[in-house]
Amino acid sequence: MNKITLIFKREYLTRVRKKSFLVMTILGPILFAAIVIAPGWLATLEDTELKKIAVIDSSNIFKERLPETEHIKFEYLEDTEVEDLRQSFSETDYYALLQITHLVANTRNSVVLYSDKQPSFSVKSHISNAIEKEIERRKLKTAGIDQDVLKSVKTDISVQTIQWTESGEAKESSTELAMIVGYISGFLIYFFIFMFGAQVMRGVIEEKTNRIIEIIISSVRPFQLMMGKIIGIGLVGLTQFALWVVLTIALITFGKNAFFPELTTPSGNEVVAEGFMEKAPGQQADIMQSNQTKDLSGSLTENARVQEIFSALEDINVGLMVGSFIFFFLGGYLLYGSLFAAIGSAVDNEADTQQFMLPITIPLILAIIVMINAINSPEGPIAFWFSIIPLTSPIVMMVRIPFGVQAWELILSMGLLVLTFIATTWLSGKIYRTGILMYGKKVNYKELWKWIRYKT
Amino acid sequence: MDFLDIRNIEKKFINQYALQNVSLTVPENKIYGLLGPNGAGKTTLIRIINRITGPDKGEVLFKGRRIKMEDVFRIGYLPEERGLYKKMKVGEQALYLAQLKGMTRQDAIKKLKYWFEKFEIQPWWEKKVEELSKGMQQKMQFVTTVVHEPELLIFDEPFSGFDPINANLLKNEVLELKKKGSTIIFSTHNMGSVEELCDNITLINNAQNLLEGSIDEIRNKYKSNVYEIEFNGDLSELESSLNSNYQIIKTTKVNGNHAVHVKLHHQTSDNELLSLIIPVVEVISFKEIIPSMNDIFINVVNEKNK
Numbered sequence: 001m002n003k004i005t006l007i008f009k010r011e012y013l014t015r016v017r018k019k020s021f022l023v024m025t026i027l028g029p030i031l032f033a034a035i036v037i038a039p040g041w042l043a044t045l046e047d048t049e050l051k052k053i054a055v056i057d058s059s060n061i062f063k064e065r066l067p068e069t070e071h072i073k074f075e076y077l078e079d080t081e082v083e084d085l086r087q088s089f090s091e092t093d094y095y096a097l098l099q100i101t102h103l104v105a106n107t108r109n110s111v112v113l114y115s116d117k118q119p120s121f122s123v124k125s126h127i128s129n130a131i132e133k134e135i136e137r138r139k140l141k142t143a144g145i146d147q148d149v150l151k152s153v154k155t156d157i158s159v160q161t162i163q164w165t166e167s168g169e170a171k172e173s174s175t176e177l178a179m180i181v182g183y184i185s186g187f188l189i190y191f192f193i194f195m196f197g198a199q200v201m202r203g204v205i206e207e208k209t210n211r212i213i214e215i216i217i218s219s220v221r222p223f224q225l226m227m228g229k230i231i232g233i234g235l236v237g238l239t240q241f242a243l244w245v246v247l248t249i250a251l252i253t254f255g256k257n258a259f260f261p262e263l264t265t266p267s268g269n270e271v272v273a274e275g276f277m278e279k280a281p282g283q284q285a286d287i288m289q290s291n292q293t294k295d296l297s298g299s300l301t302e303n304a305r306v307q308e309i310f311s312a313l314e315d316i317n318v319g320l321m322v323g324s325f326i327f328f329f330l331g332g333y334l335l336y337g338s339l340f341a342a343i344g345s346a347v348d349n350e351a352d353t354q355q356f357m358l359p360i361t362i363p364l365i366l367a368i369i370v371m372i373n374a375i376n377s378p379e380g381p382i383a384f385w386f387s388i389i390p391l392t393s394p395i396v397m398m399v400r401i402p403f404g405v406q407a408w409e410l411i412l413s414m415g416l417l418v419l420t421f422i423a424t425t426w427l428s429g430k431i432y433r434t435g436i437l438m439y440g441k442k443v444n445y446k447e448l449w450k451w452i453r454y455k456t
Numbered sequence: 457m458d459f460l461d462i463r464n465i466e467k468k469f470i471n472q473y474a475l476q477n478v479s480l481t482v483p484e485n486k487i488y489g490l491l492g493p494n495g496a497g498k499t500t501l502i503r504i505i506n507r508i509t510g511p512d513k514g515e516v517l518f519k520g521r522r523i524k525m526e527d528v529f530r531i532g533y534l535p536e537e538r539g540l541y542k543k544m545k546v547g548e549q550a551l552y553l554a555q556l557k558g559m560t561r562q563d564a565i566k567k568l569k570y571w572f573e574k575f576e577i578q579p580w581w582e583k584k585v586e587e588l589s590k591g592m593q594q595k596m597q598f599v600t601t602v603v604h605e606p607e608l609l610i611f612d613e614p615f616s617g618f619d620p621i622n623a624n625l626l627k628n629e630v631l632e633l634k635k636k637g638s639t640i641i642f643s644t645h646n647m648g649s650v651e652e653l654c655d656n657i658t659l660i661n662n663a664q665n666l667l668e669g670s671i672d673e674i675r676n677k678y679k680s681n682v683y684e685i686e687f688n689g690d691l692s693e694l695e696s697s698l699n700s701n702y703q704i705i706k707t708t709k710v711n712g713n714h715a716v717h718v719k720l721h722h723q724t725s726d727n728e729l730l731s732l733i734i735p736v737v738e739v740i741s742f743k744e745i746i747p748s749m750n751d752i753f754i755n756v757v758n759e760k761n762k
Contacts, residue, residue: 014543211539214535
């Protein structure tokens with residue numbers, strides 16, 4: 001036992017001290033934080049600079065009727081032709097020139113936006129929305145439909161999901177978030193198994209080609225060396241994971257404060273409250289009211305949505321998620337890690353690993369395919385069976401957990417995983433023991449089978 | 457008492473014997489040579505002694521009792537194919553290997569310092585192994601083999617890959633270790649070093665041992681009663697002075713003098729031969745030809761393979 005400790009300490013320390021480990025540790029959280037923060041941040045980035053748009057309206061129906069925002073202002077020009085402005089456009093402070101012909105209500109291509117640069121998508125969609133709305137309003141009016149009636153017809157439904165937990169309490173849940181969390185953790189396990197499994201394999205090949213193997217197994221049993229290596233690299237994986245979690249949380253918190261400072265200020269809370277009221281079902285008055293304010297407080301409700309994501313994140317059963325993540329990562333890693341070790345022992349160099357990699361890669365890729373299916377129907381038979389079968393369960397089960405999984409399913413899946421990794425470790429140990437001392441022999445599956453049946 | 461007693465070891469790989477009914481005894485505080493052509497089973501035998509693999513049949517007795525896993529701490533093994541972790545630091549790696557052999561960290565540091573200074577590789581302690589020259593790596597490997605002061609040392613083809621200077625250093629260290637009380641097993645087909653170093657040998661061929669004993673015994677056993685006479689005078693006169701009990705098997709010239717190899721048949725002695733030739737030629741030297749280990753090795757192996 002003491003020797004396994006020595007071995008995994010070496011395996012652990014040599015890897016943790018590597019520069020590549022440091023780089024991965026830093027890059028990982030930046031990537032994760034960027035995924036969480038970037039969409040919200042980009043949304044707030046739009047239109048921070050004032051854009052003045054000149055309008056030449058030959059139809060004469062839009063004057064002073066195009067809604068302005070904080071960043072988009074309109075200036076209505078009279079008795080001016082497009083050609084007049086064209087020459088001197090770059091000298092004006094206009095962002096763009098909007099030309100509306102008098103046939104606008106009936107003809108396509110009657111609205112043109114001129115600019116000396118490519119107008120941003122948000123400006124373009126704002127203008128097109130505004131014109132559409134105005135024409136619609138006019139048409140409705142002509143048809144005799146009153147504006148107030150129209151408003152009362154408009155509905156905005158957002159389905160709120162409440163999950164009844166076993167203890168009987170009702171909990172607000174977010175399906176989208178469960179999907180995201182499930183997907184990320186499933187994918188992380190897939191990624192970790194491959195990354196650290198391959199490290200085990202490379203480590204074994206290194207010892208074999210270095211010819212240090214015989215020196216070491218004259219002091220320790222091959223099985224101890226294999227287990228020491230697998231445990232050591234597994235701990236590297238856990239360390240990486242822990243650092244990623246800590247750094248990602250730190251980065252997101254930092255990013256939240258840096259990019260959405262209003263979320264943490266008291267006035268921000270009011271906005272949040274308003275945002276939630278808007279979502280409350282069955283309160284028409286509120287809906288109508290919020291619809292009216294929507295255009296003005298566009299960026300604020302955006303913030304509310306971001307806040308909603310953050311608060312829902314806190315809602316997820318973090319203990320269960322992290323606990324089962326560690327369990328399934330370790331289980332899956334031990335299962336595949338020992339197989340990777342066996343492959344490493346059977347070959348002389350990395351190029352020869354291809355033929356043996358296939359049976360390992362197939363279940364892992366299958367798991368990823370099933371995972372995508374499981375996200376859409378976490379209770380379906382495919383998701384169920386693949387989350388029980390040990391070769392795919394570490395990945396598929398992780399996707400199902402955020403949606404809530406029955407305890408017996410979890411226990412069955414975990415139990416089978418433990419039994420299987422004990423079996424594969426035992427099997428791999430037998431292959432490893434013989435393989436590490438074999439050189440210059442092209443090994444096939446028949447040969448491996450012989451090794452398994454060898455007595456010591 | 458015999459240090460190592462190997463009894464009726466048998467090891468089979470798929471459908472071929474690696475070792476078949478091999479028995480041998482290694483006396484304490486002797487250098488024991490394990491000879492044999494490539495693929496004879498030497499390395500398998502060494503791996504069985506090191507408990508890297510187990511025998512199908514037979515047993516290994518270590519100081520009179522069955523060998524245990526803990527006994528590997530009392531063995532130092534320098535394999536034929538040897539390497540180190542290239543990316544790991546020299547000192548750290550030496551410490552790791554010493555600790556795997558059951559030494560405590562403090563003890564290992566102390567002993568390693570001694571050996572590193574002795575071999576003048578102390579300045580390399582903090583360097584990576586890949587920065588070391590081949591010769592230094594070999595020194596380091598030797599140090600990690602002996603640092604835990606094992607009672608039994610096993611060197612598998614120790615001189616292969618060593619340059620003459622390091623080979624000589626190694627030779628002296630091996631003799632030193634013997635003086636300090638270690639028992640040493642040498643596996644080699646370098647016969648020169650066998651005659652120089654070994655007290656006892658065994659010859660393994662085709663998974664069986666053909667020959668075992670002390671070097672002197674074996675060489676005397678294989679001598680064929682041939683004498684070399686270097687003389688000044690007429691070769692034909694010498695020839696005519698010998699009767700049918702003597703047979704000249706080879707004539708050459710050494711330093712401008714004649715030299716003949718004479719085989720003695722029964723009921724004669726070297727003194728009689730001398731008394732016959734002294735009257736006819738001027739004898740410069742007269743000595744019995746004792747076969748070299750190399751000759752014995754080739755003879756025995758060829759004989760067996762016929």
